[in-house]
Amino acid sequence: MASITCSGSIALDTTRTPFRTVEKVLGGAAAYFSMAASFFAPVHAVSVVGADFPEEYWKLLERSGIRMAGVQRKPGRTFHYDCSYSFDLYQRFANKTELNVLGEFEPVVPDGARGSEFVYLATMPPEKQLDVLRQVGGRKLAFMDTIEFYIRGSREALLKTMGEVDGVILNDAEARMLAEEPNLVKCGRKIAGLGPSITIIKKGEHGALLFSDDHVIPFPAFPLEELLDPNGAGDAFAGGFVGALAERSATSPRIADLKAAMAYANVMGSIAVEDFSVDRIVRASREEIGRRFSAYVELMRVH
């Protein structure tokens, strides 16, 4: 079976919602992505944690099947992200972003991860994303994410990395900033012009848009009555997407593969927000994911 190498942050998150606050729980893009993707295919994580990283979380990641050989343990503290949500959970405010050991992280892709068919480069400085991509070597399909900080401050390096990947997965605000264009359909086409043949624009509760060749395909979010913690939803979404492609070894995905992967992406995003941290993802099973996938596909079927 095809495997995935994912680089990015593993974090300790402090998340403050109107209903509950959790402190220093497992988080970070690579953690959410890997947890979600590991239902579908083996995942090699490339990341770094500090001496304060709880053994319990390390074991949880291992028990989820994630290959941890590429996760460095360094003296110092783990990346810490502290944020608050508005009363309706629709707006997030960053209180603290303490990079700690992530600040000097030099990714090293372990032998077992070299040659992974699928690569996901979660947000990092674009030079380091490119470094990971080159270390993996003969990969077949690579995706990347980024944030406004690098779009604003490292555009040149970012465009260079974007020129080397097959797809980008961004949220709507990032896409608008990158494309300098408010209309998201135009954004997607402009980003496609920068190199990637697959562009996904995530719209949170409103779903996502997929761009591939001349296709522009909207996907609604799976409707949820209860959401507890939106943190990591976008990374779990990406994990569902890349995971589903890896599961079917779709290294040259056809549009039908991409659409099914988008459905799995929405399923994993919807599962991620149903509890704090990765707790709900941990409680999921491939069978449950399959049932929610079928429900989602049936919802959207019009005769």
Next chain:
Amino acid sequence: MASITCSGSIALDTTRTPFRTVEKVLGGAAAYFSMAASFFAPVHAVSVVGADFPEEYWKLLERSGIRMAGVQRKPGRTFHYDCSYSFDLYQRFANKTELNVLGEFEPVVPDGARGSEFVYLATMPPEKQLDVLRQVGGRKLAFMDTIEFYIRGSREALLKTMGEVDGVILNDAEARMLAEEPNLVKCGRKIAGLGPSITIIKKGEHGALLFSDDHVIPFPAFPLEELLDPNGAGDAFAGGFVGALAERSATSPRIADLKAAMAYANVMGSIAVEDFSVDRIVRASREEIGRRFSAYVELMRVH
């Protein structure tokens, strides 16, 4: 074939966008709704215009097949709505709302419209919506819209009218205000508890949610690269929805009927915004609408 009676405003709109301003063009909820619905079934309009209403617009409505016997011509000026859009067309600002002859409008449903199987009550004071509903008489399926002004100021009358219709079609801000709840899925369930068996929450560029029995079904908007004038999109959406139900005489619609009607609703909304006023709707044909419906259904099909 089943017919539709639609009551509501016919307006002269002044619409200011960053690219172009049009003055006193044909607008109003009943105009957009009737134009969109008339591709599917005969529509009787119940409305009022002033002495300044251009003959050309009257003829345009007639040529579109709309039955105008219920449209009163009064001395005075036609309802005039003047608004501006933000540079990205995502935000609307009302400059002037001159009710004029609409202020004292007393709807009279003409003989030909009595007994219409389908009724659409566009925004009016809720007492007048109820009056129209009772005048139509033995209708089978009735839908209504409203605005924040009546949710805030006439809640009791509004709830009374809502108790008599089969469905409500609202936008997200209105639904949140009515249900006093930020989560739209919870909003839909709360509104269903107020009486209507069908609730539709429109989210503009993000599509819409359909609630019926225990179903909660999200529909993305048809993706558009060029939109010129968002005015009337929600009314054309409602026209596509009720029109499609009337076309198939679905007076007791099954979920498959409702889903197809939602797809037609998205199609008509997407057509409406592609030009100013009702110009693009006028240029559409049932064949073109059918093609866009098929494209929309195919977009959403996941295997």
